[in-house]
Amino acid sequence: MRVQNMFSVAGPQAERIAELWWITFAICLVVFAAVLVATGLALWKGRKGTGSGHGAHLAVASAVGVSTVLLLFLIVASVATDRALAQIDASDALKIEVVGNRWWWDIRYQDPDPSRRFTTANEIAIPVGRAVELTLRANDVIHSFWVPALHGKKDLIPGRTATLTLRADKPGTYRGQCAEFCGVQHAKMALFVYALPAQEYEAWAEQQRRPAPPPADGPQQLGHDLFVKGTCAMCHAIQGTPANGRRAPDLTHFASRKTIGAGTVPNDPQQLAVWISDPHAVKPGVNMPAHAFLKREELAALVAYLGSLK
Amino acid sequence: MKTLDVSWLPSYKYGHHSLMWWGLMGLIAIEGTALALAAAAYLYVWSQANVWPPNAPPELFWGTVNVALLLVSIVPNHLAKRAAEDGDDARLRLWLVVCLLMGLAMLAVRALEFTALNARWDTNAYGSALWFLLGLHTVHLATDVYDTAVLTVLMFTGPLEGRRHVDAAENAIFWYFVVYAWIPVYAITYWMPRLG
């Protein structure tokens, strides 16, 4: 399985980097082999004491010369590739703001029309073949955005704004994760990029723009009330309800996501119940407080309500 | 066995001949680097700022008084160094005392300088960098005053031997460093915010 491999490329930039890697690798391999052969020969000669110093200066000088030429070639190749990475047509780019938090990703789809903006977390859907301009910011510490199938990493630094433009040319699901050590749950700060055909993407985005569906039955209604009046709404938001906390992932279409806790566990009712009642059992140190005090039916109602937020 | 007799060699020498001089140059390299980096950090913070300085710049009076004192102190310091190199204990004692008094005066003025910076270390990054630069230089100033004090007392009480003159001469070199290192710091903290 190659879930996060830098050679399983899906975008032009990752592809250029992979090409550069193979060129560099080939040259390095040859140099490595040459040094080993030379060392081996030297040991063989030296052991017998038959190595003559004749021409040794010339040999050393030419080896240094060849090394220099190879290095200069690699510098040129590297700089050229670096230039190429920046040359991606971003004229009609989809603009998304990505904000790093300990330990989740806040994903805000931008649009000139405020009513078309929406927010999700940890999972980014993008249209295939269209450039995406990510604006990267951090709320607390330094994080690093990295989806190897698409592009190299870029740091999210508090107090600074960075942009990363990329494009997926193949539909698929691409995993990434935070690459800059950000504290106790750095290991569990994954994200997913879903590259969807343009139409599918539009349908998905349209769905995300809608407010959350109202509760459909009694338990869901109870869950809704608990959410809105209890501890949840202090940090979480659900569009279309009074819950508008901005400190934790927006849960408007929570049920459309595949994982809980930034890729920590799959999003199913059982895992969700565990997560709500005792998140520290799954991801110790997370800022979500434990809700062991919830009664069993209350927990079930919350799970049912959140499960309805397609 | 053929031998190389070294018993006729002197038992101490001044300047770069002396081992202590090399130790001192190492120290100056370290401290000079540290001051340069603190200055670089100050300029880096500046380069990130929209408005500089975010507070009023340090008041010129006490800072300038101190620059004057530092520059004037070169004279007794130089005379102390000459006296040390001549091995003249009486002159050396005199100029060491003058240097020490000037050093104490500079420390007192430095304390007043800190009150006239118009920024606290916890006001903002400008204040932090400013205090760090001044603080670092003050540490050197204090070290040198302490060093001078120890030497002065030793010159009066003994036990003395010839190579203490080397120590005194090297103390003077460190004093030069403390003075000359201050000039660029003074320029970037007191004048650049006013001119740039």
Place this chain on the structure above:
Amino acid sequence: MNPLLERTWRDTGFFSAINHKTIALRYIVTSFAFFVAAGILAALMRLQLAVPENDFIGPDLYNQLFTVHGTAMMFLFAVPVMEAMGVYLVPLMVGARSIAFPRMNAFSYWVFLFGGVMLFGVLALNIGPDTGWFSYPPLAGPEHSPGKRVDFYAQLITFTELAALLVAIEIIATAFKMRAPGMTLARMPLFVWAMVVTSFMILFAMPAVMFASTALIADRLVGTHFYNPAEGGDAVLWQHLFWFFGHPEVYLIFIPALGFMSSIIPTFARRPIFGYPAMVLALIATAFLGFGLWVHHMFAAHLPELGKSFFTAASMLIAIPTAIQIFCWIATLWTGRIVFRTPLLFVLAFFFILVAGGLTGIMVASVPLDLQLHDTYFVVAHLHYVLIGGAVFPLFGAWYYWFPKFTGRMMSERLGQWQFWIAFIGFEVAFFPMHTLGMDGMTRRIHTYPEAMGWGAANFISTVGALMIAASGVLFIVNVVRSYRRGAPAGDNPWGADTLEWATSSPPPSYNFDRIPVLGSEGVVVTGLAEKSREVLITTVVDAMPDHRLAFPNPTIWPFLSAVAVTVMFIGSIFTPWAVVWGSIPIVVGVTLWFWPRKDETREHLALEKRP
């Protein structure tokens, strides 16, 4: 053995010892103990990572483990052990009776020891620093690392850098001013050159990290804003300062190892080193270039394009001086008459491991490749190839090589060869798979990973390799203990080497040389130095002409007491800023008494005094 000299130069009392060999051996043993301790932490981390979703070690402890592992390996092992080898060998190699500033040397050791004990002490209490050896703010800043954990890290830096800076000064002064007459700069052994170059790098690199860590602790304790963007500071300022130190750091671990290589290869090739002038120039070039590539640790942060290209070029071109040295060693071997012994084996591993690590270094020096490889296990592999292949293997070689000089006994060849092969194979098993893990997307500093990532097999193999390395370490300790007790007597010069440390007995007497030789004049020795008093010969910098005699200080306990006072001040200042004020008083007292001349010593010096 000269009893008069022995009486003059021997140490009196454990805490007062100032002989450079005593201090150096303590330094070496202590830093080796820290190496073992930090290695055990690595083994624990490897056990945690051996299988996916392991819960052997929780994230909080794991973060402390990798932080202390990295910090200890860099600050408590790699740099100090290299300096310690220099402290032992440089005076011997240049034909001096002592290191310059021997009391400062003792002080430096105690400060280093107390700092290291503090770091492992807080880890044992489960309150170790947990933000990585690089401790980037704002993560390491006051808001996101509450408590004192990171303050211990910041003060550890102050401890170890203070110790390292003092040693650097001693080594420069010793190498420049205390060489035996006739040992011109052009005759100075390459190891001494390497230590001089390293020491100069220390002088200019370490103030950066001391400044950075002082600013960090000030941010944490007294509310300064160096790294607070909201008040005009910048988190990236730390990165610049840290790596301005951090990259030269790698070279000041690596350059002494080059010195080991250049000592051991000619000895076992039975010929002088090939291309001495080129070797010296290459060392100096490495030092200069080493300061020009710190930004390559920050390619993923946002920086101007042109700057990045410059640092790519500098990072790649630093390979050239190393290449020159490698080619010269190959030429030395080629034209020599090689004798295979354990030291040479360890040194030959360099050609396999370091060269591979250097080549992966060229890969990560390229901006585009680094954007993918940065902060992945590829870099973990790279840095261990460079540091273990480039420094630790040569260091083991150096220990096998100089152990007879240190103790007067040979180490076991058989155990040595076993250790070498287990270490070498274990190393490849542990670290080679990390290259593929990195390319497979495994990021650094993660305490666990989901099974679905497919990283399980390579991680398991790597853990097996780590345990092999641990086994080789055990074998080394067994070999040292056994050889120390009943190894074959070594004699003065068991390897037939030609540097001066082999010209005295093994182990050397406290005064190093009964008769100091004059180089370039066969059989001529120095006379006229006092024997009843610690007199040494100071020579000129370039030509090593006799310049003056200098009486050295006697043993004293004040360096030890001053180090205690410094420790109280450093640790106290973690808890209250006022400790900087009241903690300075005992330091001032201690240092004053340390320097205050004693009457009997002065009388002794006056008797020998000759004015210039």
Place this chain on the structure above:
Amino acid sequence: MFSLAFLLGGCEREQRQFKLPAPESASPAPERTRHEENAHSVAQGKLWFRWFNCVGCHSLGGGGMGPALMDENWRYGREPQSIYETIMNGRPNGMPSFRGRITEDQAWQLVAYVRSMSGLIAQDVAPGRHDGLSAVPPENLRDKR
């Protein structure tokens, strides 16, 4: 002996118990010590203080619509239990009740932090400055009263 006690005391302050054990008794005393002597808990309290918009009224301690919290005046007492009740039950003239909106642990962490604002807890446990604009000196530099 003293240093040993000091070190052990120090460790308590540094441990990070993400998952707090259930209180052993109903009395608030263990809650108080557990949070007030743990730097991580106080830091969490500081986080909640900003997340739950306490700063909206109390600012960063200097006060505004609500009373200042970094001075010596306490309308309802400076004891942990009183502060806890203020947070959970609310008080007349604008202090809302947070009962049901925050968990017990969060409330006690807030109590510990509020007390740190006026120097009522040990300086080596109190938080340093945060990454943001700060008009007042950090909590770890406020004099212990």
